Amino acid sequence: MITNPRVEATRARILNAALDAFVLDGYTGASTDVIAAAAAASKQTVYKYFGDKEGLFRALISDVVDRVHDSIVRLDIDAYEDGEAVVRALARLLTDSVLDRRVQRFRRLVIAEAARFPDIGRAYYEGAFEHTLGRMADLLASASERGLLHIDEPRIAANQLAGLLLWIPSNRIMMTGRFDAISEAEVESGLESGVRVFLAAFRD
Amino acid sequence: MITNPRVEATRARILNAALDAFVLDGYTGASTDVIAAAAAASKQTVYKYFGDKEGLFRALISDVVDRVHDSIVRLDIDAYEDGEAVVRALARLLTDSVLDRRVQRFRRLVIAEAARFPDIGRAYYEGAFEHTLGRMADLLASASERGLLHIDEPRIAANQLAGLLLWIPSNRIMMTGRFDAISEAEVESGLESGVRVFLAAFRD
DNA sequence: TATGAACGGTACCGTTCAGTACGGTACTGA
DNA sequence: TCAGTACCGTACTGAACGGTACCGTTCATA
Numbered sequence: 338m339i340t341n342p343r344v345e346a347t348r349a350r351i352l353n354a355a356l357d358a359f360v361l362d363g364y365t366g367a368s369t370d371v372i373a374a375a376a377a378a379s380k381q382t383v384y385k386y387f388g389d390k391e392g393l394f395r396a397l398i399s400d401v402v403d404r405v406h407d408s409i410v411r412l413d414i415d416a417y418e419d420g421e422a423v424v425r426a427l428a429r430l431l432t433d434s435v436l437d438r439r440v441q442r443f444r445r446l447v448i449a450e451a452a453r454f455p456d457i458g459r460a461y462y463e464g465a466f467e468h469t470l471g472r473m474a475d476l477l478a479s480a481s482e483r484g485l486l487h488i489d490e491p492r493i494a495a496n497q498l499a500g501l502l503l504w505i506p507s508n509r510i511m512m513t514g515r516f517d518a519i520s521e522a523e524v525e526s527g528l529e530s531g532v533r534v535f536l537a538a539f540r541d
Numbered sequence: 542m543i544t545n546p547r548v549e550a551t552r553a554r555i556l557n558a559a560l561d562a563f564v565l566d567g568y569t570g571a572s573t574d575v576i577a578a579a580a581a582a583s584k585q586t587v588y589k590y591f592g593d594k595e596g597l598f599r600a601l602i603s604d605v606v607d608r609v610h611d612s613i614v615r616l617d618i619d620a621y622e623d624g625e626a627v628v629r630a631l632a633r634l635l636t637d638s639v640l641d642r643r644v645q646r647f648r649r650l651v652i653a654e655a656a657r658f659p660d661i662g663r664a665y666y667e668g669a670f671e672h673t674l675g676r677m678a679d680l681l682a683s684a685s686e687r688g689l690l691h692i693d694e695p696r697i698a699a700n701q702l703a704g705l706l707l708w709i710p711s712n713r714i715m716m717t718g719r720f721d722a723i724s725e726a727e728v729e730s731g732l733e734s735g736v737r738v739f740l741a742a743f744r745d
Numbered sequence: 746t747a748t749g750a751a752c753g754g755t756a757c758c759g760t761t762c763a764g765t766a767c768g769g770t771a772c773t774g775a
Numbered sequence: 776t777c778a779g780t781a782c783c784g785t786a787c788t789g790a791a792c793g794g795t796a797c798c799g800t801t802c803a804t805a
Contacts, residue, residue, distance in 0.1 A: 343772080343781070361656060365569040368762060379783045380764080390763065444716075449653030451718030452565060462716040493734050496709045500735075504704030512648075512666040514655030530697050531704075537742035548751075572792060583753045584794080594793065 350376040351383055355397050360442045364394055364450050394450075398457050401443060405465040414476050420485035420540045421532070424498070427476060428528050428535075432502050434469075436524065438516045445511050470495050486539045494539060501531035554580040555587055559601050564646045568598055568654050598654075602661050605647055609669040618680050624689035624744045625736070628702070631680060632732050632739075636706050638673075640728065642720045649715050674699050690743045698743060705735035 354376035358367035369390055373380045387393035412430060417423045434440065444461075451458030470492070477498075478491035488494045506519045506527060558580035562571035573594055577584045591597035616634060621627045638644065648665075655662030674696070681702075682695035692698045710723045710731060 347782080363567060363569060363653065363656075365567060366657070369764080370762075377783090379785095381766090381784090382782060384764065385781090445652055445655070448649055448715045449567065451649070451716055452567075453570070455718045458716045458718045462713060466712060466716065490734075497705050497735065497738055500704035500706070500708030501701050502704070504708045505700045508670060509666060511652045512655055512662045512670065514659045514662045530694075531701065534701055534738065534742040538738040551752075573794080574792070577753095581753085583755095585754090585796090586752060588794065589751090 347376075347378055347382060348386055351378055351386065351393070352397055352400055354378075355393055356401075356443075359394065359397065360446050363446070364390075364453060369393070394454070395457065398447070398461065402461055402464040406468060412476055414479050417480075417485070420480060421536055423476070423480045423485055424532050424535055424539075425528075427473060428498065428502055428532050431469075431473070431499060432506075432524060432528055435499075435503055436506055436510070436519065441507070441510050441516055448511075470499060473498070487541055488539050494535075497538075498531070498535050501534055502528060551580075551582055551586060552590055555582055555590065555597070556601055556604055558582075559597055560605075560647075563598065563601065564650050567650070568594075568657060573597070598658070599661065602651070602665065606665055606668045610672060616680055618683050621684075621689070624684060625740055627680070627684045627689055628736050628739055628743075629732075631677060632702065632706055632736050635673075635677070635703060636710075636728060636732055639703075639707055640710055640714070640723065645711070645714050645720055652715075674703060677702070691745055692743050698739075701742075702735070702739050705738055706732060 351372065354372045355367075357375065358372045361367070369380060369383060372393070373383050376383070383393065387396055412426060414423060417426060447458055447461045473495040474491040477486065477488050477494050480486050481488040481491065506524065509518045510516055555576065558576045559571075561579065562576045565571070573584060573587060576597070577587045580587070587597065591600055616630060618627060621630065651662055651665045677699040678695040681690065681692050681698050684690050685692040685695065710728065713722045714720055
């Protein structure tokens with residue numbers, strides 16, 4: 338694939354504008370006129386690159402999923418000497434990444450459009466959501482092998498840690514639509530109590 | 542308020558049709574033409590009762606929130622003699638109600654439109670979501686007072702139980718758009734392992 | 746059975762929006 | 776300097792949709 342830098346820049350500008358528009362107004366609510374204007378591009382160019390509105394939307398989703406896929410949780414598990422430290426580090430990484438404004442907004446978009454584009458929802462779920470959980474499970478398994486934790490089914494444990502930490506803040510953010518609906522202190526205390534419950538179940 | 546049965550029936554038919562349409566296509570995607578047709582009503586009548594599209598949407602939301610509010614978890618906590626039974630009963634009640642197709646679809650709708658109607662999202666979050674958690678917290682507190690569990694902060698514990706049980710299935714359902722994405726067996730094993738973790742932390 | 750309110754059906758208006766056409770401009774590379 | 780390509784701006788078309796108007800019909804009730 339030839340990468341004309343000018344083309345690439347225009348394409349990126351359009352995708353950026355599309356992200357903003359779709360995330361704010363949803364698929365139906367966003368208009369290609371507004372997207373083109375925000376990207377300082379002409380509709381002509383938008384349609385030339387992406388075919389139609391649906392093509393633009395799909396390109397946007399896979400673009401983001403690919404980035405999530407690449408930037409997946411890297412944690413040097415060997416640097417930690419006890420289970421509590423491992424779990425706390427993992428918990429912080431997870432909350433920091435998932436409760437990020439952009440991530441929350443994007444997830445809301447995917448959920449909102451899952452009825453219209455079932456394949457897109459599935460792609461995101463498998464490519465981003467489950468992929469992250471799989472990585473977490475690997476880390477927990479490795480900690481378990483080193484005797485820091487006692488985990489028989491790492492995948493389930495990873496799911497549970499995520500649920501403990503994210504259920505409340507994620508729902509509050511998505512339902513209220515306010516991406517700053519959770520204070521620093523709440524995140525902190527939620528993390529602390531979540532880690533405590535997890536350790537009660539999986540440290541010896 | 543005079544309750545003309547004919548008026549009431551027409552109104553109910555319109556709200557039912559609106560629920561289906563909004564849940565399927567979102568606020569922007571649903572059309573009042575389709576809603577009126579599905580309700581076997583004329584647009585004239587729809588607009589007479591609800592003013593405009595937004596009025597119809599708001600009426601629908603508060604209608605549903607009121608119903609959730611009324612049918613809130615009632616569980617005879619005194620019937621149980623040990624903590625495990627209490628938690629298991631609570632867990633089943635919670636998963637059965639929250640993972641219900643209609644509930645999931647409605648929550649997705651609220652999330653999808655939270656940006657467009659922030660007050661609606663907040664009303665649902667406080668009137669339905671938090672209300673249920675509060676009721677759960679009461680039950681856990683009562684079990685704790687009877688010595689069946691050891692819970693210092695019932696509200697937090699209720700949040701955590703919900704997160705343990707619902708994070709994965711709820712996300713899978715909403716993101717894939719398939720409301721049968723979770724098998725009976727998965728629900729069962731998720732419930733079992735969630736209860737186990739919860740008990741490890743809160744039983745003695 | 747007479748009366749009026751509730752209601753359905755259809756046509757209509759104004760606007761928005763996806764998608765297209767076209768003419769002109771900036772850049773790039775030989 | 777010339778050719779080709781990327782791109783912008785604007786105007787346009789056709790369809791969908793929110794909302795309104797009008798007329799005929801149904802139905803409860805007195």
